[in-house]
Amino acid sequence: MLDGKVAVVTGAGxxxxxxxxxVLAANGAKVxxxxxxxxxxxxxxxxxxxxxxVQEITQAHGAGRAVANSGSVASWEDAQRMVQDAIDNFGRIDMVVNNAGILRDRMFHYMSIEEWDAVIKVHLYGAFYVSRAAIPHFRKQESGSFVHITSTSGLIGSVGQVNYGAAKMGIAxxxxxxxxxxxxxxxRSNCIGPHAFSRMIETVPGQTEEQLKARAEKTRPDHIAQLIAFLGTDAAAGVSGQIxxxxxxxxxxxxxPRPIRIMARSDGWTPEKLAEHWLPAVKNSLTPLERTRDVYPWDPV
Structure with missing residues (x-):
């Protein structure tokens, strides 16, 4: 389903x-x-x-199907070279998968400026840089697909990941x-909030060896890769702006996010009126401070 298409995948090591x-290469893309x-x-x-x-792809599908790039997504110049590598080697670019990321977990009251900057730079700036480098080509050919990796740390919330959660919500x-x-x-441009066993997941505290093993068996990276590949196909031409x-x-x-409760007063609001009338009306609709594990309490299929 991806024959003739060319993709740039960041953080693909x-x-x-x-x-x-x-998976992209297995479906016909050059990468x-x-x-x-x-x-x-x-x-x-x-x-x-x-x-x-690249060697794995070459062994499976023959030479000329993939090239390596070791640039940093946190560099505007490197991001441009990634896209240029696609043009120079394969003549075009059809897809960008913004997957590269790092972690600098810390409770908010201890988080340093450097820990904040490093994570925002790789995730949010990185997604912007690579996307911005590719868009002139997409616009000219009037086709192209961005797939960005967001996270439940931003969409739902996570303890000790203020920097990561902010970056991932920014990506959305x-x-x-x-x-x-x-x-x-x-x-088109879409996001995926994945659950997969990876070296990043291994760093999350409070998990036993048994839990890690079970998660590795049921939540594999190739599960996410199948949806990423689909979003690059012509069959997904009508899918954009989704998470x-x-x-x-x-x-x-x-x-x-869309409004779920609306109240109005013809005479306007004051702090006292908000406390007396508005808060009791919306209190049961407030989003609780749940973690991902609270929102997904069942085992994956």
Whole structure:
């Protein structure tokens, strides 16, 4: 379903990115495999992970189906080179998968400026940089697909991830507005909030070895990769501005914020009137401070 299409996948040296690059190639796409080769917290650089994924694709599908790129999504110049690698090697670009990310988990009252900046730069700036580098080509050819990886840390909430959650919620807004700006050019943009066992998930505290093993068996990166591949096909031409989730064999569509309770007073509101009339009326409709595990208490299929 992706014959003749070219994709750039960021953070493709492992986890969801690696699975996406492999599934895209298996469905006929040619792939720029990007990975800076850093640790989960963003330190270091190693071209090896991206090159190994290219070798996997080459062994499975023959030479010329993938090239490696070790640039950083947090660099505007590197983002432009990723897109140029697609043009130089394959003659076009049809899809961008913004998957690269790092973690710098810390409780909010201890979070440093550097921990905030590092995560926002890779996730939110990175998604913008690579998308912005690709859009002139998408606009000119009047086709293209962005798939951005958001997270339940932003959509629902998570303890100790203020920086990560803010970046991931920002990506949801970025995707929605790209979809609206680019609709006239037949360019689409969607988000996926994945549940998958990866090195990032391994860092989440409070999980036993048994829980990690069970999660690894039921929530694999290739589950998410199948939906990513679909969103790049012509069959998904009418799908844009949406937020999806994948958890094992479950695929779901998220609602997006809309008013659920509206009250008005002809004489206007005061703090006293809000306390006396408005709060009692909306109190039962307030969104509780739930974690992802509270919203998804059942085991994935």
């Amino acid at each position: 492992g986890g969801i990115g690696r699975a996406s690059a492999i 720029v495999v990007n990975d800076v080769g850093a640790t989960v917290t963003g330190e270091g650089q190693d071209a090896g992970p991206a090159q190994r994924v 807004g970025l995707s929605r507005n790209i979809a609206m700006d680019m609709q006239r050019y037949k360019v 999806f989730g994948v958890r094992g064999n479950e695929v779901y569509l998220y609602n997006q």
